[in-house]
Amino acid sequence: MNRLKKIRLLNDLSQNDMARIIGKERTKISRIELNKGELTASEIINICKALNLSADYLLGLIDINTNKRD
Numbered sequence: 001m002n003r004l005k006k007i008r009l010l011n012d013l014s015q016n017d018m019a020r021i022i023g024k025e026r027t028k029i030s031r032i033e034l035n036k037g038e039l040t041a042s043e044i045i046n047i048c049k050a051l052n053l054s055a056d057y058l059l060g061l062i063d064i065n066t067n068k069r070d
Helices: 003-010 015-022 026-033 041-051
Strands: none
Touching (some): 003 015, 015 026, 015 041
């Protein structure tokens, strides 16, 4: 499963919710989840800030979110 989709589902967010976080259309999220598109640096930052995620975790470079709240 695509990491963005996994994060979205774990946070109980719709594609529309995620699209609002990055300020784009729902189709952008759909394309990314289908591996037919990519996030820009500013979109990655917006998602990480909104969901308190490590960019490395979002990008699949690490398996544990190091920004997770205790």
